[in-house]
Amino acid sequence: MAHSRSVVVGCGAYLPETVVTNTDLAERGIETSDEWIVQRTGIRQRHIARADETTSVLGTRAAMAALDDAGLSPADIDLVICATSTPDHTFPSSATQIQAALGIEGGFAFDLQAVCAGFVYAVATADRFLTTGGAKRALVIGAETFSRLLDWEDRTTCVLFGDGAGAIVLEAREGEGTSADRGVLSSCLRSDGRHRTKLYVDGGPGSTGTTGKLRMEGREVFRFAVGSVTDVIEDAFRASGTTADDLAWFVPHQANRRIIEASADKLGIAREKVVLTVDRHGNTSAASIPLALDAARRDGRIREGDLVMIEAIGGGFTWGAALIRW
Structure with missing residues (x-):
């Protein structure tokens, strides 16, 4: 019996150009060291967005890369979900800003807020729409500018986070209903x-x-x-x-x-x-x-x-x- 599945057909990412190493943080006066951070977290560096790189800007660039990887155009997408805790504005949603930046005029878009679990929640949500006929292709994006939420005097948190965005394109396809399905x-x-x-x-x-x-x-x-x-x-x-x-x-x-x-x-x-x-x-x-x-x-x-x-x-x-x- 045929069974609808949400298949990954494209993947993309975007990282801001500015890289801040652990040593950079120590040199800026934060009471820490590369050894301290690596030993406790495994982190050696992170990317930090410029002032003009909002969450929707990062998300748009990741989405474009995912569409290119899938060989699709923005017009092929009828659902955009952006998982984020750092939206550009209280409203409208960053997803609608990404939708507009890509030139998508149909379908629907919304943000999903579940903090670090947001992308998993977004994948599960998109899957429900795709497998029940609510959409045909979805851009599922995780995009954050967490550096803007940090207290740079708190070394226990400011050394942990960075900025960036990633995206996948999901497409509804028929499967066999087994674990061998894509x-x-x-x-x-x-x-x-x-x-x-x-x-x-x-x-x-x-x-x-x-x-x-x-x-x-x-x-x-x-x-x-x-x-x-x-x-x-x-x-x-x-x-x-x-x-x-x-x-x-x-x-x-x-x-x-x-x-x-x-x-x-x-x-x-x-x-x-x-x-x-x-x-x-x-x-x-x-x-x-x-x-x-x-x-x-x-x-x-x-x-x-x-x-x-x-x-x-x-x-x-x-x-x-x-x-x-x-």
Whole structure:
């Protein structure tokens, strides 16, 4: 029996030209060092957007790269979802600004806010529209300018984050309804708002009337990330009838190398199957997974037919996982 699937047909990314190394941060007067940051996080550098590089600008460039990779034009897209916590404006959405910048006049566009888990949430959301006939092709974008939320006097947070954008094009195609199909095979999403104070921004239009700055209880986030989010991964495996042994690549949110490796070990995923870009991108929140997907596809690691797991946890807490046959 035919079964509709959301198939990845294109992938793209954009990183700002400005690169800031750990040494650069130390030289700017932040009480830190390259050794301290690398030992605790695995991060060596991050990209920082210029003043004129808004989230929608980054997202548009990533989207154009994804369309080019897919061999499609903007007119072929009828759904744009932008996962971001750093939109250009309170409204309109950055997705509509990307839609306009690309010259797309039909379809619909909206932002999705689930912090670092945003791209996984966006993939799951686009999949629902595509597999139920609500759209034919979707641009799913993760784009962030997190550097604008940072307190540059807080060395526990300002060294962790960077800016960037990544995108994929999903297309509705018919499959056989088995785990051998190309496309999104399963997804699982969770949230628990009781953990707000562990990772949050201390401002907003409805509370302080300001943008606010990022605040984090690092140890608590680490503990939750390693100990509590494996449920979505296990559920995604069960829903698709696959196991960790079937995986070609594990592409998690790029927040901290120690979290990534501890999670992979707990799940029985071999470390050689883990895609790591945190060393050169830092934590780019919702952009981190599509940036890592693009890097692994362009260097030849991810190939058509590979089973790929994406997974992330973000403030709230929000977390999720999705299995994709590339």
